[in-house]
Amino acid sequence: MMRWLGTNLRTFSLAFVLALAVWVSAVTAADPDEVNTYPQPVKVEIVGQDSSLILTGNYAQQVDVTLRAPRSVWERLIADPNSVRAVIDLSGLGAGNHSVPVQVQIGAQPARLIAVSPAETSLTLEPLVTISQPISLIVNGEPAIGYQAGTPELTPTEVVISGPASLVQNVQTVRMSVNMNNTRESIAQTVALQVLDRNNRAISGLTINPDSAKVTIPVSQQGGYRDVAVKVVVEGQVASGYRLNSISVFPPVVTLFSSDPQLVNAQPGFVETAPLDLNDAKNDLVTRLDLTLPDGISVVGERSVLVEVAIAAIEGSLTLSDKPIEVIGLADGLSAEVSPLTVDVILSGPLPLLETLTAQDVHVVVDVADLSSGTYQLTPTVEFLITGIRVETLLPATVQVTIVFGTPTPNP
Numbered sequence: 398m399m400r401w402l403g404t405n406l407r408t409f410s411l412a413f414v415l416a417l418a419v420w421v422s423a424v425t426a427a428d429p430d431e432v433n434t435y436p437q438p439v440k441v442e443i444v445g446q447d448s449s450l451i452l453t454g455n456y457a458q459q460v461d462v463t464l465r466a467p468r469s470v471w472e473r474l475i476a477d478p479n480s481v482r483a484v485i486d487l488s489g490l491g492a493g494n495h496s497v498p499v500q501v502q503i504g505a506q507p508a509r510l511i512a513v514s515p516a517e518t519s520l521t522l523e524p525l526v527t528i529s530q531p532i533s534l535i536v537n538g539e540p541a542i543g544y545q546a547g548t549p550e551l552t553p554t555e556v557v558i559s560g561p562a563s564l565v566q567n568v569q570t571v572r573m574s575v576n577m578n579n580t581r582e583s584i585a586q587t588v589a590l591q592v593l594d595r596n597n598r599a600i601s602g603l604t605i606n607p608d609s610a611k612v613t614i615p616v617s618q619q620g621g622y623r624d625v626a627v628k629v630v631v632e633g634q635v636a637s638g639y640r641l642n643s644i645s646v647f648p649p650v651v652t653l654f655s656s657d658p659q660l661v662n663a664q665p666g667f668v669e670t671a672p673l674d675l676n677d678a679k680n681d682l683v684t685r686l687d688l689t690l691p692d693g694i695s696v697v698g699e700r701s702v703l704v705e706v707a708i709a710a711i712e713g714s715l716t717l718s719d720k721p722i723e724v725i726g727l728a729d730g731l732s733a734e735v736s737p738l739t740v741d742v743i744l745s746g747p748l749p750l751l752e753t754l755t756a757q758d759v760h761v762v763v764d765v766a767d768l769s770s771g772t773y774q775l776t777p778t779v780e781f782l783i784t785g786i787r788v789e790t791l792l793p794a795t796v797q798v799t800i801v802f803g804t805p806t807p808n809p
């Protein structure tokens with residue numbers, strides 16, 4: 398028996414190897430290996446970073462990964478976006494410049510890494526520095542004449558700045574700005590902060606906490622000054638058939654001044670203009686009117702205001718009944734019969750134009766140019782000798798036109 402096994406062991410081994418090769422070949426044929434680049438770049442993860450250091454420099458944010466894997470494994474890799482990870486391990490690294498390899502972790506097996514691009518990346522670790530910096534307020538412009546600004550208040554008055562030592566050491570000021578040009582009211586705003594260097598250039602890459610501050614500036618009116626509305630005094634009526642749409646005045650509010658504050662305070666809350674004459678006015682008006690001021694009181698700035706008046710014609714409507722229909726464009730040798738012979742026309746437009754409109758100013762026509770004999774349903778058009786009139790309705794909206802050779806037989 399042992400002699401028989403010894404004699405046939407080589408044959409058994411060869412048969413086993415051949416069977417294994419056939420099995421591997423069958424499996425590979427059913428699920429062949431494929432070498433592909435992962436469909437999307439893989440984001441690089443940072444691990445092991447010392448909390449007292451901050452990462453700077455243009456290190457690789459993502460990499461391209463090429464793998465070898467069976468087709469079925471590729472399907473799992475693509476279906477799960479977290480199946481392929483790229484990691485940069487900073488464990489044990491101190492401040493300074495470093496070249497660190499990119500490690501690739503594959504979550505589905507069997508798969509083999511063929512290449513990663515880039516295979517390593519250069520980066521810089523800097524000490525993380527935190528400082529406190531007071532906020533500097535820049536006020537642009539001045540309050541309106543007759544107003545004064547009080548002391549600004551900031552909340553908070555300083556911020557905490559953190560970031561790489563190379564950036565923090567360049568911080569010169571933390572600034573916010575507010576515009577007070579011609580303001581008449583107290584200011585309460587939340588304004589974004591800017592971190593500037595010695596050349597007043599903004600520094601990016603720093604963390605500011607908080608990144609905005611609230612500024613409050615009281616604004617009050619000085620004695621002897623008072624803001625009042627402008628009231629336009631109107632005389633006369635616009636022309637018949639027209640209406641007054643609006644009257645606008647610029648500026649709508651003016652500032653009065655007197656060396657005697659009691660005299661200013663005793664005035665009503667408005668000041669009148671010189672009379673605006675609208676008698677028989679038909680068109681828009683733009684004019685300047687002087688302000689009527691009592692003795693001892695002056696106005697800050699110009700003594701006149703700009704007044705704009707909008708005047709429009711009153712809209713109306715008019716119905717013209719039984720307007721005959723005219724046929725135009727009829728070819729030689731043809732005649733046309735229209736049914737019905739007349740239509741009603743409802744018009745709209747400015748009332749003064751409608752009042753001057755006569756029947757002779759309106760024509761209803763149907764154009765049969767390029768039409769041969771036959772029966773047609775056509776839409777008449779309305780022509781005016783006066784512009785500015787609109788057609789609202791045509792009754793009926795379409796008419797029947799019969800075109801024949803020669804002279805048609807009239808309907809009874």
